Each structure stands twice: as C-alpha cells, then as structure tokens.
Amino acid sequence: MKIILKNISMKFDDVIAVDKLNVTMEEGSLVSLLGPSGCGKSTTLFMLAGLYQPTSGQLFFGDQLVNNIPPEKREIGMVFQNYALYPHMTVLKNIMFPLKMEKVPKKIAMEKARDMASLVHIDHLLDRKPGQLSGGQQQRVAIARALVKKPKLLLLDEPLSNLDARLRLEMREEIKRIQQATGITTIFVTHDQEEALSISDKILLMKNGRFQQFSGPQDIYDHPKNEFVAQFLGNPPINLLPATLSGDRYTVQLTETGEVIQLPYPVSKEVKLNELLLVGIRPEDLYIEVDENKQGIGGKVLIVERIGRDNLVSFLIGERKVRAIVPLDASITQGQRVKFGLHPNRFHIFRET
Ligand code: ADP
Numbered sequence: 001m002k003i004i005l006k007n008i009s010m011k012f013d014d015v016i017a018v019d020k021l022n023v024t025m026e027e028g029s030l031v032s033l034l035g036p037s038g039c040g041k042s043t044t045l046f047m048l049a050g051l052y053q054p055t056s057g058q059l060f061f062g063d064q065l066v067n068n069i070p071p072e073k074r075e076i077g078m079v080f081q082n083y084a085l086y087p088h089m090t091v092l093k094n095i096m097f098p099l100k101m102e103k104v105p106k107k108i109a110m111e112k113a114r115d116m117a118s119l120v121h122i123d124h125l126l127d128r129k130p131g132q133l134s135g136g137q138q139q140r141v142a143i144a145r146a147l148v149k150k151p152k153l154l155l156l157d158e159p160l161s162n163l164d165a166r167l168r169l170e171m172r173e174e175i176k177r178i179q180q181a182t183g184i185t186t187i188f189v190t191h192d193q194e195e196a197l198s199i200s201d202k203i204l205l206m207k208n209g210r211f212q213q214f215s216g217p218q219d220i221y222d223h224p225k226n227e228f229v230a231q232f233l234g235n236p237p238i239n240l241l242p243a244t245l246s247g248d249r250y251t252v253q254l255t256e257t258g259e260v261i262q263l264p265y266p267v268s269k270e271v272k273l274n275e276l277l278l279v280g281i282r283p284e285d286l287y288i289e290v291d292e293n294k295q296g297i298g299g300k301v302l303i304v305e306r307i308g309r310d311n312l313v314s315f316l317i318g319e320r321k322v323r324a325i326v327p328l329d330a331s332i333t334q335g336q337r338v339k340f341g342l343h344p345n346r347f348h349i350f351r352e353t
Contacts, residue, residue, distance in 0.1 A: 001027055001061050001062050001075075001152035001153055001185050002024065002025065002026060002027045002060075002061075002062055002185070003023075003024070003025040003048065003059075003060070003061060003153065003185065003187070004023075004024050004025075004058075004059070004060040005021050005022060005023045005024075005044075005057065005058075005059055006022060006057055006058040006059075006060070007020050007021070007022060007056065007057040007058070008020070008021045008022075008044075008047065008054045008056075008057035008058070008059060009021070009054060009055050009056045009057055010040070010043050010044075010047060010052060010054055010055050010209075011055045016209050017040045017043040017209050018040040018043050018044055018047070018054075018206075018209045019040075019208070019209040019210045020057070020210075020211075021040075021044065021057070021206075021210075021211055022211065023204055023211070023214055025185065025187070025202065026185075026201075026202075027185055028183045028184070028185055029185060029186075029201040029202060030176070030179050030186045030188060030199060030200055030201045030202075031185075031186070031187050031188065031200060031201065031202045031203070031204060032187075032188045032189075032190055032195070032196035032199065032200040032202075032203045032204065033045060033187060033188070033189045033190070033204050033206065034190055034191070034192075034193060034196040034203050034204065034205050034206070034232075035191065035205055035206040035207055035212070035232070036191060036207070036232075037191055038208075039206040039207050039208060039209065040206050040208075040209040040210075041189045041190075041191070041206060042157060042189060043209075044206075045155055045157055045187065045189050047059060048076070048153070048155060048187060049071055049074070049076060049078055049155055050066070050069060050070055050071035050074050050076075051071060053067060053068075054067060061074065061075075061152070061153065074153070075149075075151050075152040075153065076151050076152070076153045076154070076155055077145075077146030077147050077148075077149065077151035077153070077154045077155070077184075078146055078154075078155045078156075078157070079139070079142045079143055079146045079154070079155070079156045079157065079159050080142070080157050081157050081158045081159065081161060081162065082162065083130075083138045083139055083141070083142040084142070085130040085138060085141055085142060085145075086130070087129065087130050087131055088129070089129070089130075090126065090127050090128065090129060091117070091122060091125050091126050091127070091128055091129075091130070091133070091141050092110070092113055092114075092117070092126040092127065094130065094141055094145055095113040095116055095117060095141065095144045095145045095148055096109045096110060096112075096113040096148070097145065098145060098148055098149050099112060099113070099148060099149065102149070112148055113144070113148055114126070116144035116145075116147055116148045117144055119144065119147070119178060119181065119182070120140040120141075120143050120144045120147075120174070120178060121140065121174075122137060122140045122141060122144065125137060125141075134167070135162055135163045135164075135167060136163060136167040136170060136171050139159060139163070139171055140174070142159075143159075143175070143178060147178075147182065147184070151184065152184070152185065153184070153185050153186075153187070154179070154184050154185070154186040154187070155186075155187050156175070156186065156187070156188045156189065157189050158189050158190060158191070159171070159175065159188070160172060160190070160192075160195060161190075161192075168195075172195060172198060172199055175188070175199065176199050188200070193232055193233045193234070193235070194235065196217070197217040197220075197221065197233065198217075200216075200217055201216065202214060202215065202216055203215065203216070203217060203220050205220065205229055205232060205233075207228055212225065212226065212228055212229050213225045213226075213229045220233060221233050221234065224238075224280070224348065226350055226353065227240065227278055227280070227350040227351075227352070227353055228353070230280045230348060230350065234282055234283075236283045236312060236323045236325075237283075237323075238280045238281065238282050238283075238348075239280065239281045239282070239283065239286065239322045239323060240278045240279070240280050240350075241254055241255075241256075241278065241279045241281075241317065241320065241322070242254070242255040242256065242276065242277070242278055242352065243255055243261070243277045243278070243279050244273075244274050244275065244276065244277060245267055245271055245272075245273055245274070245275065245277060246260065247273070248266075249266035249267050249269075250262065250263050250265070250266055250267075251263060252267070252277060252279060252349070254279075254297070254317065254318070255276075256317065256318030256319060256320055257297070257317060257318040259297045259317075261279065261297065261342070263342075263349075264342075264344040264345075265344075267349055268349075271349070271351065275351060276351070276352040277349055277350065277351060277352060278349070278350045278351075278352050279347060279348070279349060280347060280348035280349070280350055281342065281346070281347045281348075282346070283312065283323040283324050283325045284325045285342075285343050285346035285347065286322070286323075286324040286325075286340050286341075286342075287324075287340060287341040287342075287343065288313060288315070288324045288326060288330075288332065288338040288339065288340045288341075289330075289338060289339060289341075290332065290336050290337070290338055291337045291338055291339035292337075294337055295339070296339020296340070296341075297317065297339055297340060298315060298317065298337065298338045298339035298340050299315050299316040299317050299318070299322075299337065299338070300315060300316055300335065300336070300337055300338075301313055301314070301315045301332060301333065301334050301335060301336050301337075301338055302314045302315060302316060302321065302334070303334060304332060304333060304334055306328075307325070309327075309328070310325045310326060310327060310328065311325070311326050311327070311328055311330070311332065312324075312325055313325075313326055313332050313338070315338055322340070324340065
C-alpha cells in the first residue's frame, strides 16, 4: 500500500513535533524514519498507526484519506520497542490473539498463526511463554503477531534497540528477509544511521520535526542535501572544514589556516562571495600522503588506529581534527606531517547553517 503524507503537522501544546511533512512511500518498500531523539519519528509513526491525529495535513493510504480512520480499521500491524507480548499466554496464543479478537474460528486462527510462526522461524517455540524466550525470539513472536492478519502496512518502532549487538545484526537481516518475503510496505523507526543505511529502500531523515532528505541509502550517503544530513550519516563522521569562496569559483579558502583548496569544478552560482561554507569530505574519500616538504594542506598526525583492514588516521588542519581512512600499507605514523588531496567527485560544499 502506498503511503502519502501531505503537509502533515502535529502539535502538542506549543511543541511542533512534526512540521509540514511531505513524503510519498511506495508500495512494498521498506522505509526508515531516521533522526536524533526528539526529531518526530515516533510521532510520525503514531500518526500512521492512527494513535495520534495530525493537527493539520492529509494522510493517505493508497487513495484513501485516513485522518479520521481509527487504528483498528487501518489494516496495519505494529511492533513496539518492548514487543508488548502477553506474558501469561503461549507463543501460539500470542500470535493468534489478533484473530481471536476478530472471532476468526479457532482452527483457522491456529493454522494462520502456525504459518506466521513458520515464516519467522519460531515453529519450535509455540508452547513456550514469552518469559522463556530470548530477546530476538520475543521479537519474532511480536512480528508474527503483527503480520497474522495480513496487514497492508507494518510499523516497527525501534525494534532492535533492546537487543545486543550480535542479535541486532541477525534481526536486522531477518526483518529484511520477512519484509521481502511478504512484500508488505514497512516503516521502521530508528535513531541508528548504520541500521537505516543497511536495511532500507528509502530513508526519511528528520530534524526538529522537519524533513531533511528522503532518498535511498546510497544516494543519501553520497549526495547529502545539507550539512546535517552529511554529519548524521557515516561513521567515522564526515570532515567539515569551514571555508569561503574565492573570486574564481574554483577555489575555496580554509577559514582556519588561510590555505586554498583547488576545486575540480566551480561552486554553484547561488553561493555568494565571502559566504560561510563547509567543505565536507568523508574519511574514506580523503587521500593523504607524507608531506616531507611541508607544502601541502595538512598537518601533524595525532593518532593512527587500526579499524578492520584499514587505518584511521587523525591529523590536525589548524586547530581542527580531520580523519582519513587509509590502507595499512600507506605506512603513516604518529607525529608525521601529512597533506591531503581531494577526489574530484567525492567532496561536498555546504552553506553553513
Ligand atoms: P523521536 O521519536 O524522534 O524521539 P518524538 O516523536 O517522540 O521524537 O517527539 C518529537 C517531539 O515532540 C519532542 O520534542 C517530544 O518531546 C514531543 N512530544 C512527543 N510526544 C509528545 C506528547 N505526547 N506530548 C507532548 N510532547 C510530545
């Protein structure tokens, strides 16, 4: 089911939790709502669920305006952060519960619940109570219960945040598998950029209730629309160097050191001379080499850390710490002076906000 938010806002007294959100989520896609705590993710999810009514704007499920449709008539399944399983019921009964509420005959309900249990790989746990399950298993039960009525939309509220790192990775893959197996439109709330980048077809990034960008993981990472998006995605974080534009639009001057960076193409005409800019370069896009003659833009290496198959090198440009990911065989060591170079297409110019 296609989901359309048109100018959706939600106010709580004087707090604008969601501010004029416009997004279209395609049928069958897995969309992450991503952003820092308090940016409006849960409020958006609760409006989709029908638990909150938008203060203004229109919410469509397919062609249907659903602003006034109550949660139970929206054909949605929801998984909460704490799973909200019934502790006194067995796994099978938990999964059957939504069908029982609709008075589906017991035999059919049991059959459907077993099918769902099989889909999420918990066939062997049907007689246990939630207290006898691991976090990951409880979550599988919650997902099976959310899917048992074959909803048109699945809503997941920070579903991985209560799991340890290993289980989180496993369940992340499982959610993707189940979503692809069912083809159900799924909306997933997370504050974890890595999780969003790994699982989503599209990421909706928000800040202070406002839309920032809605793109596929690769696109949002490679083409962040502003400084906030660039900083929020990527670990280690993007390097941001304050600069101003020089006369010819092919050079920017670093504010802190006065050094000039040559750009391979001109900065957009919209940017004004002397306007404060940020040159954004991801650590993996920064080429560095030892600068024996001390002529390049760079500085002294503070620390070299091994991260997997590469080294993470931190050095100073003026007072600012800059990070670069370099191959182990680059042989860069603490205390050396290094200079950096840009890849023609792998840097960003932002206006400082
Ligand atoms: P997130 O899920 O991204 O952490 P929320 O949607 O929970 O953010 O909250 C967005 C903003 O709305 C926050 O400033 C929060 O304090 C406020 N807010 C959320 N729910 C309520 C509520 N029920 N009453 C008042 N303010 C709320």
